[in-house]
Amino acid sequence: MSVGDRVRDVLARLANASATERILISTAALLLSIFVGAVLVLVAGRMTACTPNEAVYYFGTGFCYDPILVFDRLFLGALGDPLSGGWSPDGQFSVTLRETTLLIFAGLSVALAFRAGIFNIGTQGQMVVGALATAVAVLWGATLVSGVLGTVVLVPFGILVGAVFGGLYGAIPGFLKAYADANEVITTIMLNFIATGVTLYLVSGVFKDPESAANQTVPLPEYAQFPTVLFGGRQDFSLVALFFGLLAIAGLYYLLEHTAFGYDVRTSGIQPEAAEYSGVDAPRTVVASLTLSGALGGVAGAMYVMMILGTFQTGVPSYGFDGITVSILAGNNPLGVGIAALLFGVLKSGTTVVQFATDVPPQLVGVLRGLIILFVAMPEFFRLVGKRITDTGSRAVATDGGRPEPAAGSSGTSGDDGGESDE
Structure with missing residues (x-):
């Protein structure tokens, strides 16, 4: 099987994914984006100067930015801190x-x-x-x-x-x-x-x-x-x-x-x-x-x-x-x-x-948001591409009531239609 055929097969499988499979794929993409974003926050934190008291420590190394705090504020902060007690709909x-x-x-x-x-x-x-x-x-x-x-x-x-x-x-x-x-x-x-x-x-x-x-x-x-x-x-x-x-x-x-x-x-x-x-x-x-x-x-x-x-x-x-x-x-x-x-x-x-x-620069925050959107959107994007390929690119438009064209070199008859030819 050629590379093109493999790609087409993967896109076709993605296009025909069930709702449950799509939810699982999107969830996995979201988790992966958070993991990649956390790595970016840690790398940026190593490239930034801060005092030892301001640093957080992972793997025995100090970092100026805390990825756990960043994603906590990004998600729970947007919901008004529902786990903190005394939650209010305002704010x-x-x-x-x-x-x-x-x-x-x-x-x-x-x-x-x-x-x-x-x-x-x-x-x-x-x-x-x-x-x-x-x-x-x-x-x-x-x-x-x-x-x-x-x-x-x-x-x-x-x-x-x-x-x-x-x-x-x-x-x-x-x-x-x-x-x-x-x-x-x-x-x-x-x-x-x-x-x-x-x-x-x-x-x-x-x-x-x-x-x-x-x-x-x-x-x-x-x-x-x-x-x-x-x-x-x-x-x-x-x-x-x-x-x-x-x-x-x-x-x-x-x-x-x-x-x-x-x-x-x-x-x-x-x-x-x-x-x-x-x-x-x-x-x-x-x-x-x-x-x-x-x-x-x-x-x-x-x-x-x-x-x-x-x-x-x-x-x-x-x-x-x-x-x-x-x-x-x-x-x-x-x-x-x-x-x-x-x-x-x-x-x-x-x-x-x-x-x-947090002290995270707004540019880095924008990168994290874009990263999450990109990772979550890409599976759906490729699914739509796969639907277009499998629905329109790989099948000709039927103009004969839905019956397929006879293969090249065939007589136009079917083995199970009593030998009748297409009209």
Whole structure:
């Protein structure tokens, strides 16, 4: 067996791995990344000067950085130290859940497009557009209703506005790809820059808060933001928003796995030629997929405005790009997006804790976070590659009702069909 055949066999086995096997592989990859990261921390600690009292000792040798403390702060610190006693949901745990909530919507946005075989790199731009539209619309709606009724009306209204405008912005590259054969990677990346530039122009002029030196809209009233449940009002997190995220996970999973539209999306992503042959309207599927993907990105923008900032401000963090990593970690599975978003949220939140609780340089902390993401994502990445090879690269598209082509030199008859030839 040649090297190429061995590689193809390994990829095929990885592509057909069960859910249990994939969980075990990802867990092993996570543990391996922690081990490699610990070695890097020890090596960096040997290259750094510190006093004997500041050093920690392993294998009879002093090190300036303690890998156990670093990973303790990275993971347990992000969860608010649940093992320390007197745990409270406020504090760093709320930061972790806040990051997780936004990453759920960003990850679902990317995962939906990827399942359709479309590389949507524009979730960030769709999020920005949805965020500004939400801020402006909710500010207008706040002049009509207030109090508890205002919360009940304006929060769903803001989510709807973010979804509509994010979806419309996502539909642009969808139409360009479906009817002009434009590369969606290029168009979505360019639309990210356009969204940033246009919103900057609008928020520094037409929609600018006259009482603020920053480029931002007028702050939303308290009743027009997500209500806090169990968490303090200053934590910038709401369980209601997380509940919406869990509903989005369940809804998208049902849509992809149990509806005709989901079947069209999945078959288009796996075998575009076979999907078209079976009657799938490819242009419509492309436009619909990118529209729904953009809508999820727009909801992430609405969450950012109504849960975290309470206004729209330029310089929206790169949740859209983080969503690409979340989607890959999840294998583009909506159910996996929730777990991947939590892991990524823990890493983002824990990074801050490590920087404050240890003397480890922030550059090294960034390397550790990237290392964990890389190790956990690579098995899923190779699994997706294996699925593409085994599903599309090694099998021709059937155009004869599913019967295989006769082998070269054969008479076109089958030994068990009574000698009848293919019609």
